[in-house]
Amino acid sequence: xxxxTTKPNDQELVSDLPSFIxxxxxxxxAIVGSNSFGYxxxxxxxxxxxxxxxxxxxxxxxxxxxVTGLGLxxxxxxxxxxxxxxxxxxxxxxxxxxxxxxARAGGVFYxxxxxxxxxxxxxxDDILAVVNIGGDGAATPGYWKELFRTISVK
Numbered sequence: 001x002x003x004x005t006t007k008p009n010d011q012e013l014v015s016d017l018p019s020f021i022x023x024x025x026x027x028x029x030a031i032v033g034s035n036s037f038g039y040x041x042x043x044x045x046x047x048x049x050x051x052x053x054x055x056x057x058x059x060x061x062x063x064x065x066x067v068t069g070l071g072l073x074x075x076x077x078x079x080x081x082x083x084x085x086x087x088x089x090x091x092x093x094x095x096x097x098x099x100x101x102x103a104r105a106g107g108v109f110y111x112x113x114x115x116x117x118x119x120x121x122x123x124x125d126d127i128l129a130v131v132n133i134g135g136d137g138a139a140t141p142g143y144w145k146e147l148f149r150t151i152s153v154k
Contacts, residue, residue: 038063044096046071050107053080057087059137064088069095074119077107079141081132086147088129091122098128105134107141113149125152 038060044051044067053059057078067089076099078087089098098120101108109130111120120128127150135142 036061040065041068042066043068043070044073044075046073048073049076049099051075051078053078053082053085053137055080060085062086062088064090066090066092067096068092071095073097074099076101076109077141078109078130078132078144079107080137081107081135081141081144082137083132083135083142085132085135086129087132087144088127089122091124091126091128093124094122097121101143104143105141106143107135108143110143110145112146120149123152125154126150 038058040058040063042051042056042065044056046069051057057063057065059080059082061084063086065087069092072095074097098109098111100111100113100117100119102110102117104110109120111118113120122128127148129147129149130144131147132142133145134140
């Protein structure tokens with residue numbers, strides 16, 4: 001069974017609801033168990049410039065990454081990504097900077113923030129979510145387009 005977002009609707013009998021719940025739960029369990037989601041605690045070494053999917057990061061479709069900098073590092077690319085992968089980075093300190101690129105290739109970050117080519121210098125608890133566009137998981141890394149960022153205000 002696949003998830004059907006049109007059911008149940010307001011015309012379904014109350015007695016039919018348990019079957020929808022069971023079918024949806026089975027479909028959700030299949031998705032969760034499919035290795036589509038991942039979590040990584042990542043300690044980034046001083047001077048690191050590139051992260052690698054499959055080495056530093058998981059190859060999951062959606063991955064939440066708790067990022068800690070062991071010293072200052074300017075991350076300019078993630079290589080080895082596949083199109084559609086989403087990485088949500090949650091920063092634990094101010095040691096990591098994300099470098100904005102302009103090439104739309106080579107695994108660079110393509111950030112939304114103005115001015116153009118301005119780096120993202122996150123504070124503790126800031127979040128950056130990016131999606132891979134054009135990567136094939138091997139020779140072509142594509143680029144990482146910013147989906148959103150959340151700035152911690154506390």
